[in-house]
Amino acid sequence: DVKVTQSSRYLVKRTGEKVFLECVQDMDHENMFWYRQDPGLGLRLIYFSYDVKMKEKGDIPEGYSVSREKKERFSLILESASTNQTSMYLCASSLSEAGSSTDTQYFGPGTRLTVL
Amino acid sequence: AQTVTQSQPEMSVQEAETVTLSCTYDTSESDYYLFWYKQPPSRQMILVIRQEAYKQQNATENRFSVNFQKAAKSFSLKISDSQLGDAAMYFCAYMYSNYQLIWGAGTKLIIKP
Numbered sequence: 001d002v003k004v005t006q007s008s009r010y011l012v013k014r015t016g017e018k019v020f021l022e023c024v025q026d027m028d029h030e031n032m033f034w035y036r037q038d039p040g041l042g043l044r045l046i047y048f049s050y051d052v053k054m055k056e057k058g059d060i061p062e063g064y065s066v067s068r069e070k071k072e073r074f075s076l077i078l079e080s081a082s083t084n085q086t087s088m089y090l091c092a093s094s095l096s097e098a099g100s101s102t103d104t105q106y107f108g109p110g111t112r113l114t115v116l
Numbered sequence: 117a118q119t120v121t122q123s124q125p126e127m128s129v130q131e132a133e134t135v136t137l138s139c140t141y142d143t144s145e146s147d148y149y150l151f152w153y154k155q156p157p158s159r160q161m162i163l164v165i166r167q168e169a170y171k172q173q174n175a176t177e178n179r180f181s182v183n184f185q186k187a188a189k190s191f192s193l194k195i196s197d198s199q200l201g202d203a204a205m206y207f208c209a210y211m212y213s214n215y216q217l218i219w220g221a222g223t224k225l226i227i228k229p
Contacts, residue, residue, distance in 0.1 A: 004160075031215050040125075042207060042219035050215060058216070090161065094215065103149065105217065107161035 003027070004108035006091050012114045019078040021111050023091030030095060032074035033105065034058075034066060037088040049074055081115045088112050118143045120210050122220035129198045130228050136183075137193045137223050139208030145169075148212040150184070150191045155222075156204040164206070167191065195225075203227045 007022035023032065031050050035043040035058075045058030047066040055066050063085060067075045074093075078085055089112075092105040120141045129135035141150070152164040167175045167184050174182050179199075183192045195202055208220040 033215070040221050042120075042221045043209075043217070044219075045216060048215055092161075103211065103215075104151075104163050104166065106163075109160050 004091055004093055004106050006089075006108040006111050008111050009109060010112050010114075012116065013078075013081050014116055015082060017081050017115075019081050019113065019115075021076040021078075021089055021091075021113070023074045023076070023093075023108055024072055025074075025093040025106070026072065027093070027095070027106075028071065029093035029106075030071075031093060032068065033092040033094075034064075034074065034076045035090040035092065036060065037090055037110070043090065046076065081113075083115050086113060086115045118145075118210055118212070118218045120208055120218050120220040122206075122208055122223050124223045125221070126224045126226065128226040128228055129195075131198055131200060133198055134194060134196045135198055135225065137195075137206050137208075137225065139191045139193070139220055141189050141191065141208075141210050141218075143189070143210065143212065145212045148210060150182075151209040151211070151217070152180070152182070152191075152193045153207045153209060154202075154204045155207065156201075161207070165193065198227050200227050200229060 004025045033048040034046045037043050049055045049068040065077045088110050090110045091108040094105045148169045150167045154164045155161045165177050179196045181194045205222045207222045209217040
């Protein structure tokens with residue numbers, strides 16, 4: 001089974017702090033994703049990466065950056081946390097792009113981040 | 117721009133009965149992929165079912181089946197013989213030529229014992 005893990009389930013930070021969210025997958029997947037989940041809005045893509053050191057902006061990249069130095073690890077960075085970044089953050093991975101049965105995205109358990 | 121709409125914020129069903137969750141989408145593409153994901157309370161999001169738009173046959177997975185109406189851009193999920201473990205948020209999602217999923221807002225499914 002694919003396993004996607006996230007470094008924290010719950011995190012509380014202060015405004016202005018630098019925040020690191022870590023995600024690790026164990027299935028040698030090429031693609032990794034960071035989403036933000038807010039009630040009534042579904043999931044919104046922040047960034048994704050289709051290869052080591054490669055990244056693409058999603059729909060809401062402002063205020064975030066990412067790092068993928070190793071294939072299995074994808075980090076989301078909030079350079080200066082703000083209260084409007086309080087949310088649930090979900091990491092996902094997939095083997096391939098759209099068009100095959102391996103385009104399914106597998107998710108981690110999520111990190112609920114509160115910025116005070 | 118592609119959009120996905122789930123018009124039912126919340127649905128409830130009696131245990132052992134059948135429920136249908138609605139999803140509509142907007143796209144100008146002819147070849148794409150549709151998904152239903154389930155997110156149980158405090159648990160990970162998991163794939164329920166996947167449908168390729170070029171296939172006319174509706175996908176099924178055990179008690180879960182879809183009614184895919186391409187012309188109407190509709191992709192509803194039917195859950196038969198509902199069980200308590202089916203209680204979750206259900207998300208409809210769309211993907212076409214790259215890696216990006218477009219998500220609906222979700223439907224909260226409540227199972228009444």
